[in-house]
Structures are given as C-alpha cells and as structure tokens.
Amino acid sequence: MSVVTVQLGQCGNQVGQQLLHSLLCDAQEGQRKELCTASRERFFHQDTHGELVARAVLIDMEPKVINQSISRAARSGMWRYGETSHFSQKQGSGNNWANGFCVHGPAHREVVEELVRREVERCDRLSGLLAMMSVAGGTGSGVGTYVTQCLRDVYPKSFILNHLTWPYGTGEVIVQNYNSVLTLAHLYQLSDAILVHENDTVHQICSQLLNIKHISFADVNSVIAHQLGSVLQPALTADSQGAYSRNPLGELVSALCCHPEFKLLSVSSIPQVPLASMAYSSFSWPSLLKHLRQMLISNTKMEEGIDWQVRPLAAAERSRNLTAGSFNTSLANVLILRGKDVYSTETAGFEDPALYSSWLSPQEAFSVWKSPVPFNKYEKSATLVSNSQALLRPLDSMVGGAWNMFASRAYIHQYTKFGISEEDFLDSFSSLEQVISSYKELR
Amino acid sequence: MTQSVVVQVGQCGNQVGCRFWDLALREHAHVNKKGLYDEALSSFFRNVDSSKCDGEAHFVGGRIQHLKARAVLVDMEEGVVNEILQGPLREMFDSTQLLTDVSGSGNNWAVGHMTYGSAYREQIVDKLRKAAEHCDCLQCFFLIHSMGGGTGSGLGTKVLSLLEEEFPEVCRIVTSIYPSAEDDVVTSPYNSILAMRELTEHADCVLPVENQSLVDIVKKIKHMSHSGKPGTVIRRESAIISGQGGLIGAEKPFDAMNNIVANLLLNITSSARFEGSLNMDLNEIAMNLVPFPGLHYLVPSLTPLYTLADVSVPSRRLDQMFSDAFSKEHQLIRADPKHSLYLACALMVRGNVQVSDLRRNIERLKPSLPFVSWNQEGWKTGLCSVPPVGHSHSLLALANNTCVKTTFMELRERFTKLYRKKAHLHHYLHVEGMEQSHFSEALSSLSSLIEEYQQLDATKGRLMPDAPRLRIAR
Numbered sequence: 019m020s021v022v023t024v025q026l027g028q029c030g031n032q033v034g035q036q037l038l039h040s041l042l043c044d045a046q047e048g049q050r051k052e053l054c055t056a057s058r059e060r061f062f063h064q065d066t067h068g069e070l071v072a073r074a075v076l077i078d079m080e081p082k083v084i085n086q087s088i089s090r091a092a093r094s095g096m097w098r099y100g101e102t103s104h105f106s107q108k109q110g111s112g113n114n115w116a117n118g119f120c121v122h123g124p125a126h127r128e129v130v131e132e133l134v135r136r137e138v139e140r141c142d143r144l145s146g147l148l149a150m151m152s153v154a155g156g157t158g159s160g161v162g163t164y165v166t167q168c169l170r171d172v173y174p175k176s177f178i179l180n181h182l183t184w185p186y187g188t189g190e191v192i193v194q195n196y197n198s199v200l201t202l203a204h205l206y207q208l209s210d211a212i213l214v215h216e217n218d219t220v221h222q223i224c225s226q227l228l229n230i231k232h233i234s235f236a237d238v239n240s241v242i243a244h245q246l247g248s249v250l251q252p253a254l255t256a257d258s259q260g261a262y263s264r265n266p267l268g269e270l271v272s273a274l275c276c277h278p279e280f281k282l283l284s285v286s287s288i289p290q291v292p293l294a295s296m297a298y299s300s301f302s303w304p305s306l307l308k309h310l311r312q313m314l315i316s317n318t319k320m321e322e323g324i325d326w327q328v329r330p331l332a333a334a335e336r337s338r339n340l341t342a343g344s345f346n347t348s349l350a351n352v353l354i355l356r357g358k359d360v361y362s363t364e365t366a367g368f369e370d371p372a373l374y375s376s377w378l379s380p381q382e383a384f385s386v387w388k389s390p391v392p393f394n395k396y397e398k399s400a401t402l403v404s405n406s407q408a409l410l411r412p413l414d415s416m417v418g419g420a421w422n423m424f425a426s427r428a429y430i431h432q433y434t435k436f437g438i439s440e441e442d443f444l445d446s447f448s449s450l451e452q453v454i455s456s457y458k459e460l461r
Numbered sequence: 462m463t464q465s466v467v468v469q470v471g472q473c474g475n476q477v478g479c480r481f482w483d484l485a486l487r488e489h490a491h492v493n494k495k496g497l498y499d500e501a502l503s504s505f506f507r508n509v510d511s512s513k514c515d516g517e518a519h520f521v522g523g524r525i526q527h528l529k530a531r532a533v534l535v536d537m538e539e540g541v542v543n544e545i546l547q548g549p550l551r552e553m554f555d556s557t558q559l560l561t562d563v564s565g566s567g568n569n570w571a572v573g574h575m576t577y578g579s580a581y582r583e584q585i586v587d588k589l590r591k592a593a594e595h596c597d598c599l600q601c602f603f604l605i606h607s608m609g610g611g612t613g614s615g616l617g618t619k620v621l622s623l624l625e626e627e628f629p630e631v632c633r634i635v636t637s638i639y640p641s642a643e644d645d646v647v648t649s650p651y652n653s654i655l656a657m658r659e660l661t662e663h664a665d666c667v668l669p670v671e672n673q674s675l676v677d678i679v680k681k682i683k684h685m686s687h688s689g690k691p692g693t694v695i696r697r698e699s700a701i702i703s704g705q706g707g708l709i710g711a712e713k714p715f716d717a718m719n720n721i722v723a724n725l726l727l728n729i730t731s732s733a734r735f736e737g738s739l740n741m742d743l744n745e746i747a748m749n750l751v752p753f754p755g756l757h758y759l760v761p762s763l764t765p766l767y768t769l770a771d772v773s774v775p776s777r778r779l780d781q782m783f784s785d786a787f788s789k790e791h792q793l794i795r796a797d798p799k800h801s802l803y804l805a806c807a808l809m810v811r812g813n814v815q816v817s818d819l820r821r822n823i824e825r826l827k828p829s830l831p832f833v834s835w836n837q838e839g840w841k842t843g844l845c846s847v848p849p850v851g852h853s854h855s856l857l858a859l860a861n862n863t864c865v866k867t868t869f870m871e872l873r874e875r876f877t878k879l880y881r882k883k884a885h886l887h888h889y890l891h892v893e894g895m896e897q898s899h900f901s902e903a904l905s906s907l908s909s910l911i912e913e914y915q916q917l918d919a920t921k922g923r924l925m926p927d928a929p930r931l932r933i934a935r
Contacts, residue, residue, distance in 0.1 A: 028740060081462065082736050108598035109463050112744030113841075154746075188823055190739065192749040192841045221817070235738040235815035414523050418927065422835045425928035428752035447931055455933045 019145035019264040021060055021373045022137045024075040026151040026165060027158025028083045028280045029183050032235065034150045035087040036243035037209050038072050041251055042097055042258040050391045055221070055251040055318075056262040062097060063140050067364035070097040073141065076104035077165065077278050079111050079122050093230045103137065109432045111156030113198040116436035118160015119204075125404060126161075131168055138173070146177030146210075146267030148250075148387075154185035154194035159201040170208045177267040180209045181246060184216040186413060193429050195420035200438070202413075206281060206453065210271045213283045214409055215242045219319045226322050227290045244394055248401040253354055263387070273385045274350045274405040276378070284314050284408040287401045288321050295313045300400045301365045303355075310400050311367045312352075315347040317408050330372035335336075347373050348406035350383045357398035358387040371384075375460050410457045417450050463519075463600035464590045465743070467532045467726075470620055471573075471613025473638050474716060475534055475541045476607040481723040482530050482550055483704060488727055490851045494733070498525045501734040505531055506553075507595055520549040530540065531595065533558050533588050535620065537612045538565040539576055552692035557591055560584055566611025570652040571892035571899075573615020574659075579894070585620060588741050593628065600733070601632040601743045603726060604664075608656050609640030609649030618659035625663045632744055634729075635664045636722060639794065639868065641673040642875070648885050650875040651900075657869070658903040661669065661910055666745045668725065669865065671794040675718035676701070682717075682766055683792065697886070699851025700767040725761050725793065729856040731811050732845040739816065741809055741843025749841040750805045750861045755910055759807075759859040760798055768880040771906055779814065779854065783822035787830065796864035802921040803832045804861040807841040812854030814844060832927035833917060862922075863917060866914035873907055880904075 025034035038061060045057035062070040072091070076084045076099060084106050105126065111118040129191045138144055149166055152157030162180075169178055182201075185194045205212055220241045224233045228241070252262035255269055263269055275281050291299055308333045309321045316328035328345055353368055369380040393399050423429065424443060434440070469478030487585045489502050498508040503521050507529040532551040536542050539561045545551065546559075560581060566573040593599050602624050606617030624633050637660065640649040660667050682700050702717035703726050732741040762767050764785040786808070789797045808817060819842055832839050849855050878902065879885065 071554050079492050080740075080742065082740060086736065110740075110742045110744065111819075112742060112748045114744075114748050186820065188820070188827070188840065190840075190842055191745075192836065192839050221820070225817070231817075232815045234815045238816070253808050392739045419838065419931065421930055422928055426752075428835055429748075432748050432751070444931075448933075451931045451933050 019060070019143040020073055021145050021267065022134065022141065022142035023061070023072070023148050024134060024147060024169070025074060025087070026149060026162040027077045027078055027155055028151040028156050029152035029155070029161045030162065031078055031083045031087045032241050033181075033183065034074060034076070035090055035241050036239045037150075037246055037250075038074065039091065039094060040240070040247045041241045042070070044247065044251060044394050046096070051080060052262065053252055053389065053391045060145070060250075060252060061267070071100050072097060072103075073137050074099060074103060075130070075137055077106070077130060078106045078163065079118070079161065080109060081106040089156060100137075103133060105133060111160055113156045113193060113197070114432060114436065115156060115160040115168060115200045116438040118156045118162070119164045119200070120437040122157070123161045123164025127164075127168055128152040128249065130165055131172060135172075139432065144173075144176055145262075145265055146179060147173065148179050148267070150181045152183040152185065152202045153198040154191045155197065159197040163201050163204045166205060166208045176185055177210050178208070178272050179213060179270065181213045181217070182206055182415075183242065184214055186217045186221070187412075188414070193432070195248050195423065195444075196429065196433070198416050199420045199446050199450060200443075203449040206449060209281065210267075211275045211283055212281050213246070213285065213403070215245070215285065216412055223290055223320055227320055228292045228337070229444075241290070241440060245285045245401065248287055248356065249326050249354060249403055251356075251389070251393060253356070253389040255387045256385060261449050265396050268405065270352060273352050274403065276350065279453065280349050280405055281414070282405065282409045282453075282457070284319075284404050284406065286310065286319050286402060287399065288313070289396060289399065290320070295393070296395060302446075303359065306398060306400050307363065307365060307367060310402055314348065314351070314404060314406070315373065316461065317348055330370065331411065346407050347406055348383065349460060350374075350378065350405045352385045352387065352403045354387045354401045354403070355399075356389045357392040357396065358390075359398070407457050407460055410454065412456055413450070413457075417447065417454065421447060427451050462504060463598045463743075464504050464531060464596035465601040465603055465730065465733075466589075466596065466599065467505070467530070467603045467605065468535070468589070468620060468624075469532065470535045470604065470611055470617035472536065472538070472541050473610065474608075474613045475545065477605050477636070477638070477719045477722045477811050478532065478534065479545050479550065480704060480716060480719040481565065481726050482532070482553060483722045484720065484727060486528075488850055489833050492847055496505070496525050502528070504730065504734045505905045507531060510809075514554060524932045527552065529553055529555065530558075531592055533560070533592055535560045535585065535612075535616060537562040537573065539563060550610040558588060560588060566615060567888075568646050568648055568652065569888055569892070570615035570655045571889045571895040572656070572672065573611045573613075573617070575615075575618045575664065575892050575894035577612070577616050578663075581616075582623070588625055593631075593723055598630055599628070601634055601868060602628070604633065604635045606635070607638040607640070609644055609646050610651040614652040614656040618656045619662070620661055621663045626884055632665050632747060633663065634666045634668065634743065634746070635660060636670060636726065638722070639669055639671045639872070641671060641676075642871070644672070648879070648888070650778055650872060651885070651889065653872055654876045654907055655899065655903045657872070658906040661755050661780055661906055665757060666751065668761050668763070668859070669758055670722055670725070671868065672718070674793050675721050675793050676782075677790070678721060679717045679764065685767070688884035701763060714836060721763065723794070725763060727849065727858065728763065728790075728809060728811065728855065730858075731810065731847065731849075732809060734842045735845050735847040737843065737845035738838050739842060741807070741841070745841070746807060746859065750807055752836070752861070753913070754806065756861065756913060758861070758865045760796060760862055760865060761793045762786050762858045762860070763793070764791055764856050766791070779818055780822055780825070782854065782856050783826060786856050787826060794865065796862075796867055796870050798860050798862040798864045799830060801831075801862050801864035801866075803830055803839065804863070804917065805836060805839040805841065806830075806861070807843070807859040809843045809845070809857040809859070810854065811845045812848030812852060813846075816844065819844065820853045831921055834920060863914045863918045866911050866918070869907060869911050873911070876904065
C-alpha cells in the first residue's frame with residue numbers, strides 16, 4: 019500500500035526530497051528484493067519508461083525551493099518527481115500564518131486537491147497521506163494547515179500523518195511561536211498523528227555525534243531523513259504475518275495514538291555515527307537497546323550525555339509524587355529494529371510497566387517492528403517512535419513565548435489584517451494549554 | 462520570482478538611485494555568465510526587443526536584448542535626471558518613466574507635497590501603473606528620497622501616499638536620507654518633520670540613513686586605504702563605497718556615500734533575487750520586524766566595508782563580521798543600538814556562511830544585546846548563497862531599536878528652535894493647501910512616536926514577569 023507525500027513550504031520540500039532519496043538509496047542497496055519492491059511500491063510509481071516517479075506533491079508559494087528539489091531528484095538519475103506534480107506561486111507567505119491559511123490556502127484549494135487526487139488515484143491502495151512542513155514560517159505552517167484541513171475533508175477515512183519540523187529555540191523567524199501555536203492547535207483537530215523533529219536536537223546530533231564542523235541545513239535535513247526513513251521503510255510488524263507491513267501509517271497511529279488528546283510523537287535513533295567511522299564501529303543489540311531505553315526515560319535524544327541516574331518510579335511512588343522529576347512517562351512506544359540478528363533481540367526492558375502511564379497494559383503500550391535488512395548502511399539500528407512527555411518542555415516554552423508576546427499584542431496587527439482575530443489566538447492558546455496539561459498529568 | 466519597482470524622487474533620491482542601478486548591473490553581470498535574462502534579473506529589469514519603450518518584452522530564459530530598469534524617476538528640476546539620461550545608463554530608462562519640471566521646489570516641503578503633488582497627481586499615478594503593469598507579480602515599491610529638501614521630501618511623501626492608495630497590497634519600503642545637524646538647508650527640520658508624519662502613516666518600513674554616518678564611513682575607508690600600513694591595501698572594487706566595475710566611470714562628489722545606500726538596497730533584496738538555504742523575502746521583513754504599526758523604522762548596518770587585497774593576510778574572520786554589525790561605526794544612522802532596546806533584529810547573510818556559523822554568532826552576541834521582554838529571541842535570519850561583488854560573504858543587519866528615538870528627538874529640537882520663532886513659516890503658509898495645523902499635527906505625530914519608543918525603553922533592564930498563563934479547568 020502506498021503513501022502519498024505532500025511537501026509544503028521550503029522546509030517540507032527540502033526534507034521531503036531528502037527523505038525520498040534516502041529511502042530509495044537504501045532500498046536499492048545490495049540484494050534485498052522484497053524490501054526494495056515494497057519500498058518502491060510504497061513511495062514511487064513507474065512511468066511508461068520504467069523510471070521511478072515519486073508519489074509526491076510539491077507545494078510552495080514561491081518557486082525557488084521547488085525548482086531546486088525537482089532538479090536535485092532528477093540529477094540523482096534514480097528517480098524524479100512527476101512533471102506536473104508541483105504547484106507554486108510567485109510570492110511567498112511572508113512568514114505569516116494568517117496569510118497562508120486565510121489567503122493562499124483557499125485561493126489554491128482546487129489546484130492542490132487535484133494534484134493530490136491524481137497521486138492518490140495512481141495508488142493501488144492508499145495507505146495514507148504524509149504531510150511534511152515546518153511550523154515557523156508562513157507557507158508550511160499556514161498553507162500546510164489549510165491543506166491538511168482539505169485532505170481531511172476529501173479523505174475522511176485515510177490516515178493523515180503530519181511531519182513537523184520545529185525551529186531553533188533562538189529564532190529563525192521572530193513570529194515563529196505564533197505560527198507554531200496556530201498550526202499545532204489546528205492540526206490537533208485534523209491530524210491522526212503529529213511526528214516532530216526539533217532543529218535544536220538534530221543540530222546537536224550533527225555536532226556532537228556526527229562531528230560536523232560547519233553544519234548546514236543539508237546536514238540537518240539528512241539526519242531528519244535518516245530518522246524518518248527508518249520509521250517509514252517497510253518492516254515486519256505483529257500484524258503483517260511474515261510479510262512487509264502494508265499499512266505503516268495505520269499501524270503507527272493505532273499503536274501510538276489511542277487518545278485524541280495525545281498525538282505528539284517524537285523520534286530517537288541509535289546509533290548515529292559519521293560515515294567515516296562506521297567501518298570501525300561495531301554494535302551489539304543489548305548495548306543499543308539499553309542506551310535507547312535510557313534515552314527514552316531521561317528524555318535525551320542522543321546517546322551522548324545520557325543521564326543514567328534517572329529511573330522510572332515504582333507505581334506507589336508515582337501517585338505520591340506529582341512531578342516525577344526528569345523521568346519521561348510514555349503513553350505508548352513503537353520500537354523499530356533493522357539489521358543483523360533482529361530476531362534474537364531482547365526487548366523486555368521496554369515492556370516495563372514503570373515506563374508507562376497506567377491506562378494501557380505494557381503489552382498494549384509497546385510494539386516492535388523488525389526488518390532483517392540493515393538500514394542506511396548501519397549494520398544494526400534501532401528507532402523509537404514515542405508518544406510521551408518528551409515534547410512537553412519545548413511545547414511549553416513555545417506556548418509560553420507566544421503568550422508573552424500576545425500579552426503585549428505585538429505583531430497581532432499583521433495577523434488581523436488577513437482575517438485571524440484575537441479570539442482565534444485565544445482559542446489556539448486554550449487548546450494547547452489543554453494538551454500541555456494532559457501530557458503533564460500523564461502517569 | 463517577484464518584481465520590485467524603484468521610485469526615486471528629488472535630487473538625492475535620483476543620485477542614489479543612479480548608483481543603485483549601476484551597482485545592480487555590476488552585481489548581475491558578475492553572477493550571470495551566460496547572458497541569459499534570468500529570474501534574478503527580472504526582479505529589477507525588463508528585457509525588451511529594442512531600446513524603444515514599445516519593444517516587445519521578453520520572457521525569462523531568453524538572451525538579454527535591452528535591459529530596462531523597473532523604475533520611475535521624479536524630479537522637479539531637470540539637472541539630475543538629464544545627467545542620468547546623458548550618461549551610460551540612459552538606455553535603461555525611457556521617457557514614460559520620467560517626470561520632471563524645471564523650477565524645483567525651493568527646499569519647501571509644501572511646494573513639493575501640495576503644489577506639485579496635486580499638479581502631477583494623474584501623471585504620477587499613470588507612470589506608476591505602467592511600471593506595475595510590466596510586472597508579473599509586483600511585490601514591493603522602493604522609494605528613495607531625502608527628508609531635508611523640497612522635492613524628495615514633499616513630493617516624495619506625496620508619491621508614498623499615492624502608492625498606498627493605488628497599490629494597497631504592495632509593500633512600501635522607504636529609504637530616507639536624513640539631514641545632518643550641519644545641513645546647509647535652513648528649513649530642513651521643517652521638511653523632515655512634515656515628511657516624518659507621512660512616513661509613519663503610509664510606509665510599511667523605513668530605512669533611515671543619516672548623511673553624517675555615511676560621511677564617517679567614507680572617511681574611515683579612505684583612511685584605511687591610505688594608511689599605507691602593510692596588509693591594509695584594500696581591494697578597490699570591494700569597498701562599499703566603490704563604484705568600480707560599474708558603467709559610470711569618473712566618481713562624483715557624493716558617489717561614495719550614495720554607493721553605501723545602493724549597497725544597502727542590493728543586500729536587502731539579495732534573498733529575493735538569488736537562492737539560498739534560508740530564504741528571506743521582502744514581505745517577511747515587514748512581518749518580522751514591525752511589531753506595532755507605527756514602529757517601522759529599521760536601523761541598517763552593513764559589513765564588511767571592504768575586503769583586504771593582500772591575500773596572505775588572513776581574511777577577516779566571519780565572527781568579526783557579526784560583531785561589527787552591532788558596532789556604532791557600522792550603523793547608517795548616528796545611534797548606538799547596543800545601548801538601547803532591541804524590539805527585533807534581522808540578519809541577512811550573503812555568501813559562504815552556514816546555519817551553524819549564524820547560530821554560533823547569535824549565541825555569542827545575544828548576552829550583550831538588550832531585547833524587549835516579550836521578544837527575547839527576536840531574531841529573523843536569512844542565508845543567501847550569492848555574495849556581493851568582491852566579497853566572500855557579507856551581512857546586513859536591520860534593527861528595530863529604540864535608539865532611533867534619539868535621532869528623532871534631535872530632529873524635533875532643531876524643528877522647535879525654528880518653529881518657536883516662526884522662522885520661514887510664511888514660505889510654507891503661502892502655499893495653497895498648506896496650513897499651520899499641518900505643522901502642529903506633524904509635530905504631535907512625531908512626539909507620539911517618540912513617546913511609544915520611550916515607553917518601551919522604560920521596560921529595558923527591568924525584569925518583566927511572564928504573563929500568567931491560561932488555566933485549564935480539570
């Protein structure tokens with residue numbers, strides 16, 4: 019079953035192109051016919067000349083980035099985007115969510131829906147839609163939210179997964195907190211699951227784990243593509259009965275998002291090492307899983323600087339202790355293992371009830387997906403997709419920053435002139451405070 | 462890709478504009494090796510079949526035939542515009558883009574704004590419309606003028622209000638040259654204050670530039686290049702004051718200063734014209750830097766001012782460039798933003814700079830820069846891959862900072878000195894349509910603006926408590 023990717027705005031188009039590229043490069047490596055077929059079917063279709071064409075739609079309000087992504091794909095010689103699968107305008111959204119959501123979105127609704135419809139119809143069976151965007155700017159956030167709303171209307175029964183890139187804490191865009199708050203509040207009603215990467219975290223991975231001296235956005239995007247790729251590349255799940263899962267988005271959503279109040283998913287991958295050191299590194303599953311588990315509990319996104327002191331509290335302690343210190347409680351987790359000896363891995367550590375809230379039994383809260391095929395040159399790799407308190411702090415500081423600015427009504431005139439009122443802001447703030455409160459109370 | 466139209470009004474506006482077109486051609490010639498009319502060129506230039514105005518316009522992708530500037534030139538005397546039309550840039554403008562008269566405005570804002578404003582209203586709107594019609598997607602009007610004279614100040618601000626009326630959707634970015642204290646035009650304070658009110662009401666963004674700062678920068682560069690110290694020979698064409706490599710040969714007196722302003726305009730539009738890993742469009746500038754409608758005065762600073770010719774001397778470190786952008790000497794108005802309060806700041810970087818360099822420098826400089834409490838992370842950043850001619854990288858900083866208040870207060874003082882004595886007032890009041898109330902209203906508009914900045918300043922250094930968050934009923 020196929021996934022149609024909708025790339026929105028500069029970030030969405032840059033990351034999307036790298037994601038598709040790394041999925042294909044990995045699928046075509048070596049002798050892995052089944053995986054290759056499954057992966058290609060999922061993300062690409064073949065045109066009359068046998069060329070692979072991405073099941074993707076590129077949308078932006080200005081043309082530069084789309085042109086770059088299309089030519090990068092074509093240069094690879096392995097795949098390309100559909101000739102007419104993109105839509106752009108001349109003038110961007112000016113970092114203004116209201117401009118994206120109230121003006122550009124509605125103005126181009128029909129064209130965009132048509133582009134997506136064409137891709138969807140090309141699929142034998144649609145597994146779901148992956149919308150990729152950032153939350154800081156105007157197009158990815160504003161137009162992206164509007165497009166998600168349209169997709170929800172047109173495909174009410176399909177799974178919609180939004181991949182969001184959260185900006186650096188110390189600004190890329192001054193009004194990024196406003197744009198983020200408006201996006202998240204709206205997406206919460208529309209999306210089935212919201213998978214988040216934070217630029218700050220990925221940047222740290224680049225500098226501390228990958229030892230990159232001068233980090234560019236290409237480096238950041240490549241890490242995101244790797245992590246997201248390791249989730250979306252076909253794998254064997256409990257449901258798929260010995261074959262590659264045909265319902266990746268559905269399984270992800272049903273495993274992780276059992277409650278409408280809890281949709282924020284974070285991703286951690288291990289190992290992450292520079293390509294140059296891979297030949298000299300060897301990994302053992304017990305070590306990888308032990309680190310990954312501690313990364314989950316202590317809410318660190320890298321295997322360096324893990325706080326080994328953080329431990330899950332026993333049930334009795336938890337009800338007494340309202341703030342469980344730095345311990346990260348999970349609602350649900352999906353662990354994806356790829357590579358050598360996957361079938362002999364010991365994952366019981368992730369089934370410890372102490373890791374989870376009391377609503378679900380650990381068997382319900384925890385799932386494992388496996389693939390005997392190594393991913394992206396890592397002999398063994400493990401990725402954890404987590405619905406937990408991991409994003410609580412960045413979310414809280416995003417809402418806090420936006421609220422402080424709102425209290426002075428700074429920049430509000432820029433939004434109201436496009437049709438967003440102070441009421442709309444207040445509604446978004448309340449929705450997110452609700453989400454924050456729910457995650458805080460998770461135990 | 463969007464287009465912008467430059468509207469240059471008055472002697473100063475046209476001289477700066479002329480430098481802008483010369484340097485723009487130089488920049489594009491440097492980058493555009495194939496002679497194709499590309500998107501970047503189309504943002505400021507049209508490509509037509511013959512040098513006549515009714516030549517068939519070419520679409521992007523073809524060879525360059527004849528480039529025509531997307532500009533409207535307005536002056537109430539003919540001297541400056543005629544000079545342009547006799548110089549090497551004459552092919553770039555055709556008669557439909559020009560509006561001139563003979564007698565000038567006599568350094569009188571009222572004559573420029575009221576008399577010529579109403580007399581030429583139709584023609585101005587007509588020429589603006591024509592320029593706009595030639596654009597596929599018009600994003601921005603750049604108005605260049607001075608504040609101290611009569612035409613640039615008076616007619617220029619009239620044009621500004623016409624732009625708002627006729628093209629409300631299009632962004633208006635105004636580059637205003639403010640007179641120095643030693644300005645030889647006696648009535649420049651009157652003209653400036655009367656113009657200020659128009660800027661506050663009708664512009665989206667104003668880039669104030671003080672003549673004195675330009676003079677100081679020119680002195681500094683000349684001093685550097687003549688100091689004769691080893692390792693201090695600068696590459697001539699790289700200096701921000703240099704017009705070398707452009708079409709116009711001999712340098713004229715104000716050229717060095719005007720080149721600085723021209724470079725400012727080139728840098729501000731670089732990300733809209735060329736590609737980069739983090740694009741910053743023109744409409745994003747107003748969005749991010751203007752938190753409240755009236756407070757749209759953005760202090761520009763440009764670095765580096767030049768590159769060293771001697772390649773054995775290590776090139777100025779990247780970090781030094783960032784530090785310089787916040788130093789007093791690089792600001793284009795005489796103010797010290799570091800000691801006032803930042804409301805927002807934009808950094809537009811060009812050249813071989815990565816996001817990690819940008820982040821590192823922001824982290825480094827942040828502690829010494831006071832930001833308003835609700836915008837502690839108030840940075841807007843842009844990365845454009847194409848550097849300016851003669852440099853490997855450059856930085857333009859635009860700061861919405863309360864230090865402009867000092868400039869405005871000085872201006873107000875000079876105004877009051879004259880106004881108290883009613884000096885020269887009759888020249889203005891004799892003009893049809895001009896009344897004393899214009900003066901008092903302009904003064905009070907400026908005073909409220911200053912007051913707004915004062916109030917924000919008062920919050921500086923004080924620890925403002927976070928606003929109490931919404932509470933959720935459980």
